[in-house]
Amino acid sequence: MGKQRVKFTFEESLVKQPVIYELGRKFKLVTNIRRADVGEDVGWVVLELDGDEEEIKSGLEWVSSTGVRVDPLGGDVIDG
Amino acid sequence: MIFCQDFFGQEEPTAVAFLNGLKCRECGREYPADPLNVCDFCFGPLEVVYDYATISEVVSQDSISKGPLSIWRYKDLLPAEADDPVDIMAGYTPLIKARGLGKTLGLNNLYIKNDSVNPSFSFKDRVVSVAATKALEFGYQTIACASTGNLACSVAAHCARAGVRAVVFIPSDLEKGKIIGAAIYNPVLVAVDGTYDQVNRLCSELADDYPWAFVNINMRPYYAEGSKTLGYEVAEQLGWRLPDHVVVPSASGAMFTKIWKGFNEMACLGLLDGVPSSSFGVDQNTVHHPAVTTKMHMQQAEGCSPIATAWANNQSQVIPVRPDSLAKSLAIGNPADGIYALKVIDNSGGSAYAVPESDIVEGIKLLAETEGIFTETAGGVTVSGLKHLAESGAIKPNETTVVYITGNGLKTQEAVEQVVNPLSIKPSISSFESVFEGAK
Numbered sequence: 001m002g003k004q005r006v007k008f009t010f011e012e013s014l015v016k017q018p019v020i021y022e023l024g025r026k027f028k029l030v031t032n033i034r035r036a037d038v039g040e041d042v043g044w045v046v047l048e049l050d051g052d053e054e055e056i057k058s059g060l061e062w063v064s065s066t067g068v069r070v071d072p073l074g075g076d077v078i079d080g
Numbered sequence: 081m082i083f084c085q086d087f088f089g090q091e092e093p094t095a096v097a098f099l100n101g102l103k104c105r106e107c108g109r110e111y112p113a114d115p116l117n118v119c120d121f122c123f124g125p126l127e128v129v130y131d132y133a134t135i136s137e138v139v140s141q142d143s144i145s146k147g148p149l150s151i152w153r154y155k156d157l158l159p160a161e162a163d164d165p166v167d168i169m170a171g172y173t174p175l176i177k178a179r180g181l182g183k184t185l186g187l188n189n190l191y192i193k194n195d196s197v198n199p200s201f202s203f204k205d206r207v208v209s210v211a212a213t214k215a216l217e218f219g220y221q222t223i224a225c226a227s228t229g230n231l232a233c234s235v236a237a238h239c240a241r242a243g244v245r246a247v248v249f250i251p252s253d254l255e256k257g258k259i260i261g262a263a264i265y266n267p268v269l270v271a272v273d274g275t276y277d278q279v280n281r282l283c284s285e286l287a288d289d290y291p292w293a294f295v296n297i298n299m300r301p302y303y304a305e306g307s308k309t310l311g312y313e314v315a316e317q318l319g320w321r322l323p324d325h326v327v328v329p330s331a332s333g334a335m336f337t338k339i340w341k342g343f344n345e346m347a348c349l350g351l352l353d354g355v356p357s358s359s360f361g362v363d364q365n366t367v368h369h370p371a372v373t374t375k376m377h378m379q380q381a382e383g384c385s386p387i388a389t390a391w392a393n394n395q396s397q398v399i400p401v402r403p404d405s406l407a408k409s410l411a412i413g414n415p416a417d418g419i420y421a422l423k424v425i426d427n428s429g430g431s432a433y434a435v436p437e438s439d440i441v442e443g444i445k446l447l448a449e450t451e452g453i454f455t456e457t458a459g460g461v462t463v464s465g466l467k468h469l470a471e472s473g474a475i476k477p478n479e480t481t482v483v484y485i486t487g488n489g490l491k492t493q494e495a496v497e498q499v500v501n502p503l504s505i506k507p508s509i510s511s512f513e514s515v516f517e518g519a520k
Contacts, residue, residue: 004285005118005123007414009399009400011399034121034122034123035106035122035123035124037396037397039397042395042397042399044397046122046123048123069400071277071280071400071414072280072281072284072285073118073123073284074117074118074125074284074297074300074416075332075412075414075415075416075417075418076280076332076412076413076414076415076416077226077280077283077284077287077294077296077297078226078227078228078249078251078276078279078280078283078412079204079225079226079227079228079230079231079296079331079332079412080204080227080228080229080230080231080331080408080409080410080411080412080458080487
């Protein structure tokens with residue numbers, strides 16, 4: 001079992017999609033939202049995923065495939 | 081500086097950081113000064129909280145002036161114990177009156193803060209010196225980072241100085257000059273065969289699993305504070321006063337916000353001429369002293385300009401982008417301090433500008449040809465952004481303006497290879513004169 005903290009960013013076309021609900025339904029993951037800001041044209045959600053490491057990996061690949069951007073928490077860690 | 085008693089009851093001078101701990105920037109929860117960067121409750125970023133009441137009793141223009149010619153002259157304002165800092169003499173870089181560039185741009189009081197002459201040739205030495213010192217204070221024996229160039233060089237150099245292991249992750253397609261610039265210090269160099277996002281994600285996960293001090297992850301609250309010294313030094317070098325404008329390149333937004341914080345700390349602590357000290361108020365990280373009227377102008381390259389785009393579109397959120405820019409050292413698509421940088425721009429009455437990619441090399445050449453300073457691509461962005469501000473009238477001719485040049489051109493030589501166009505001659509005077517006359 002593992003935990004991963006991530007940030008999802010939704011573009012306008014995806015703001016109304018229940019991506020986090022689907023993530024919990026399609027994969028054996030507990031999704032725990034900690035902070036979010038969702039507007040009409042863009043939104044982001046910071047959350048923790050709890051589950052098997054392979055399941056987290058597969059789940060995040062699926063989220064990316066929907067067009068939602070997945071980033072590590074706290075912004076990019078690779079610096080100039 | 082305060083005094084501590086050793087085991088034998090004798091007093092010996094021990095520089096202790098004046099820290100109260102860490103505080104979440106979003107929900108305000110407080111934490112001890114540990115190697116943490118994220119709030120456990122809301123996952124917001126943690127910031128250092130200082131004991132300014134004690135600092136105000138010990139710091140003065142005089143105490144700073146007597147300090148070493150490095151960032152550690154501001155030790156009372158940094159979050160690490162400064163008895164034996166990891167110091168390769170970062171900081172106290174020249175502030176140069178830019179007569180040539182100023183004349184070209186119609187600016188009579190233009191100054192260049194030339195941070196390209198730091199020991200590893202970029203401003204990163206400031207932040208890494210603080211992070212490395214703090215890492216040793218915490219007992220770490222390995223210091224790590226993920227980098228596209230400057231940070232890798234600086235971490236490797238500071239670890240060499242400190243005698244601890246450096247583990248540096250770089251994208252495998254990084255330019256050779258940058259790889260050599262880090263490798264020469266003999267770090268564990270890990271070249272990751274993957275996209276920018278993959279490298280980013282891998283290193284973020286590694287930071288959770290390995291007991292290492294990642295300078296811009298678990299050391300980030302302390303690391304970022306090193307950039308405040310860019311503000312302190314400019315104020316000190318201008319004679320304990322602030323400029324009317326600063327022009328700053330930006331990637332994560334951290335340096336930009338910390339220069340502003342540095343200006344405001346100096347004002348609140350009474351370190352500026354003619355400015356009485358005052359309270360920091362409820363939130364140390366958003367304090368704005370009324371005497372601080374410097375306009376903060378951020379420059380990003382068009383190929384990676386999430387903060388400038390948000391500002392131009394009047395958005396309260398910064399939408400991440402996939403970087404595609406010549407200015408690799410500014411290529412942070414998901415800037416951690418983006419929204420805080422937007423607030424600084426608004427509070428200061430400043431601006432943000434996305435410099436066209438085609439103007440970057442022109443900016444590098446303009447600085448080199450008018451001031452004799454060879455900057456990297458980030459500096460090209462900054463100088464072209466300055467030119468835009470001058471031409472648009474945002475900066476008036478007699479206003480005091482400081483432009484920050486944060487990295488050295490020797491690191492990104494491939495960007496300006498086209499300037500090499502020598503006169504080719506035979507080894508004779510006649511050949512020289514015929515070619516030279518033609519060139520004239």
